[in-house]
Amino acid sequence: xxxxxLLAVLDGLAYAALVFMVAVGLTMxxxxxxxxxxxxxxxxxxxxxxxxxxxxxILGAGLSPVLIYPALLLSAVLVGGVLGLxxxxxxxxxxYGKEQVLQLLVTFAIFMILEDVQRxxxxxxxxxxxxxxxxxxxxxxxxxFYTSYQLLVLPAVAVLTLIGLRLFLxxxxxxxxxxxxxxxxxxxxxxxxxxxxxxxxxxxxxxxxAAFGGALAxxxxxxVPGIGTDMIVLSFAVAATAGLGQVEGAAVTxxxxxxxxxxxxxxxxxxxxxxxxxxxxxxxxxxxxxxFAVAATRKV
Amino acid sequence: xxxxxxxxxAAAGLLAASGAAAQDKPDTLQVGxxxxxxxxxxxxxVPGRNAAEMLIEQINEDGGVGGxxxxxxxxDEGAGGDQLLSEYRRLVENQGVDVMxxxxxxxxxxxxxxxxxxxxxxxxxxxxxxxxxFEEDDYDYVFRTQAHAGAEMVATVLYLLKVxxxxxxxxxxxxxxxxxRDSWNIFLKTLKALKPDVEVVAELFPKFGAADYSTxxxxxxxxxxxxxxxxxxxxxxxTFVRQAATRGLTRQSTFVLPLAESSxxxxxxxxxxxxxxxxxxxxxxxxxEYRDEPAFWNFMTAYQERTGExxxxxxxxxxQALNALDKAYESxxxxxGGAWPSTEQVAAAMEGMTFRGLTSPxxxxxxxxxxxxxxxxxxxxxxxxxFKVLDNIMxxxxxxxxxxxxQVTAEWVQTxxxxxxxxxxxxELGGVN
Numbered sequence: 001x002x003x004x005x006l007l008a009v010l011d012g013l014a015y016a017a018l019v020f021m022v023a024v025g026l027t028m029x030x031x032x033x034x035x036x037x038x039x040x041x042x043x044x045x046x047x048x049x050x051x052x053x054x055x056x057x058i059l060g061a062g063l064s065p066v067l068i069y070p071a072l073l074l075s076a077v078l079v080g081g082v083l084g085l086x087x088x089x090x091x092x093x094x095x096y097g098k099e100q101v102l103q104l105l106v107t108f109a110i111f112m113i114l115e116d117v118q119r120x121x122x123x124x125x126x127x128x129x130x131x132x133x134x135x136x137x138x139x140x141x142x143x144x145f146y147t148s149y150q151l152l153v154l155p156a157v158a159v160l161t162l163i164g165l166r167l168f169l170x171x172x173x174x175x176x177x178x179x180x181x182x183x184x185x186x187x188x189x190x191x192x193x194x195x196x197x198x199x200x201x202x203x204x205x206x207x208x209x210a211a212f213g214g215a216l217a218x219x220x221x222x223x224v225p226g227i228g229t230d231m232i233v234l235s236f237a238v239a240a241t242a243g244l245g246q247v248e249g250a251a252v253t254x255x256x257x258x259x260x261x262x263x264x265x266x267x268x269x270x271x272x273x274x275x276x277x278x279x280x281x282x283x284x285x286x287x288x289x290x291x292f293a294v295a296a297t298r299k300v
Numbered sequence: 301x302x303x304x305x306x307x308x309x310a311a312a313g314l315l316a317a318s319g320a321a322a323q324d325k326p327d328t329l330q331v332g333x334x335x336x337x338x339x340x341x342x343x344x345x346v347p348g349r350n351a352a353e354m355l356i357e358q359i360n361e362d363g364g365v366g367g368x369x370x371x372x373x374x375x376d377e378g379a380g381g382d383q384l385l386s387e388y389r390r391l392v393e394n395q396g397v398d399v400m401x402x403x404x405x406x407x408x409x410x411x412x413x414x415x416x417x418x419x420x421x422x423x424x425x426x427x428x429x430x431x432x433x434f435e436e437d438d439y440d441y442v443f444r445t446q447a448h449a450g451a452e453m454v455a456t457v458l459y460l461l462k463v464x465x466x467x468x469x470x471x472x473x474x475x476x477x478x479x480x481r482d483s484w485n486i487f488l489k490t491l492k493a494l495k496p497d498v499e500v501v502a503e504l505f506p507k508f509g510a511a512d513y514s515t516x517x518x519x520x521x522x523x524x525x526x527x528x529x530x531x532x533x534x535x536x537x538x539t540f541v542r543q544a545a546t547r548g549l550t551r552q553s554t555f556v557l558p559l560a561e562s563s564x565x566x567x568x569x570x571x572x573x574x575x576x577x578x579x580x581x582x583x584x585x586x587x588x589e590y591r592d593e594p595a596f597w598n599f600m601t602a603y604q605e606r607t608g609e610x611x612x613x614x615x616x617x618x619x620q621a622l623n624a625l626d627k628a629y630e631s632x633x634x635x636x637g638g639a640w641p642s643t644e645q646v647a648a649a650m651e652g653m654t655f656r657g658l659t660s661p662x663x664x665x666x667x668x669x670x671x672x673x674x675x676x677x678x679x680x681x682x683x684x685x686x687f688k689v690l691d692n693i694m695x696x697x698x699x700x701x702x703x704x705x706x707q708v709t710a711e712w713v714q715t716x717x718x719x720x721x722x723x724x725x726x727x728e729l730g731g732v733n
Binding site: 003004007008010011012014015018119124125126128130133134138142143144145146147150217220221222223224225226227229230231261262265266269270272273 | 340342346502504506507510511512515518521522534535538539542543546547548570
């Protein structure tokens, strides 16, 4: 039994790390811009495809395979930067403060367009570039082999991202501006904060985090059309359970959902697919605003 | 004078009759083809479409079907079932499509079969595998030119029992949708009938399209089953196999992958040796019985040159559907005294017909189900290809592994006994490197 618990915890950690990377970007964007960005899953998918393409380029050019690791980060910055700088000013800026249905429709349209762009560039056959995974080898835990990449690298990157985001939001001017806009947009703008710039910065950071999640996932999985859809649904579950806009909450919830899913695979496999949503429903039934959101007074 | 007049009238009548027949003969034979051109199942749909284009070009170059060239129209099954039905109806009613080849998804086949009956259009189910279609209903216009899931699973169990008779435990990791559940149900019932003492240690059904199987692989690594079955396909199968191979699970357990013929080339060197692989029928681009046949090998190499990939099973299925169509029209035209046949006459010609696609002959039974042989093999390394090829190949004849007419697969497989393992309809072919 103790072996089972240990294995389930390790599996849950690795899974939670990836989910957190994507969900935290979604929740940040919602916290600041009050937009539920359906296209977030596309950033994840394009981040993954770009990382795979750059990795193949590195291998094809005969360069050192170690360069693949920085390439994962590079592809995330590239995708987040290009898509973020295009989509926020050109499309999203026109719909702030509009009806939520309109916002959903616009981001859904972006999602559909980006899905076709993926198919146009990368086709429909699965991609798999796992050098980043295999280069690090395996570690043995109670006679079960884990890849070092999934067991050590992914959780470490997730923790570093969380710490980095905390420091950025609490210690830097730009971060503090984002927190100010998240807490009270009107008051922040009244103080002279340039909300337009804060929105753009947040959107680019959120998109980059999603793309980074995809880039980190790319060595572990087949890249096929539709991978973004799967991740966006799970990210919504994490963000809603945590309370939209909660960065630390997203980390705890991702962990909760990761562990819930892995324990289900060991104990009740029939429920493994449902588990993230069961947790979400259970939490929202008790705390409709999410686990970590603070109830706010409504302005009239 | 009267005699001359009579002869002239008769000749004019014949000319008029032949003129009428010529007018009935269409300029083109319009064929609607449904396939996944988007979404995860496009790993099958795109090769199916590629094959259709090549084969139709060939048929048209050879003079067409009964002298009429085929004009294909493709519908994307990836757009969803409702969209498929409205497109299907539009093609038949507005565009006047003569024959439909539909479809890849079993769910879609269940939807289009009754629609084809309503529209009275000939429908060839060219790839879907659900066995229930002809077990639950009778159709006049619907045919299947390949085997169903029952035959595929029975052949897989037979192969497993022949090459690894002494295994004691098995686990399954299938996609969580109808195919994953149904195929396991048939496999398990067949296995329990032939080897009742086998123990099922885990039944895992991860989400369709799951990106990560780490937890499932950890659990299987801890349980160490003798055999791991997965009827998954496409990106899901690739991901599962790669993750399992990376973590050493494929060295612990014998993997049985009834659809992995379609992943051999993509998986490259990741797929280990000793994995049991099937191809949903008698399909394999290095088929030992046909590789030396020029028509077979020329098509294999032409397809590879055109698409950059070796043919996989949907290519073979498409060739069976189009060859069946060609032969049915030929027979119907002959039976009709050379005149262009009605849909009902073509359907009548299909019943009981034996035809060939790229490999062994397929016979359409009275219930419209195709009797198709099943090939399985075990992976081994190759000097010639940078991916695994098959060794220890066995072909199970269609009539041995297919549910008899009028019976239900889930019940029939439970009546099987071990004498089937020694039946005449099993050909052991070795392998080709």
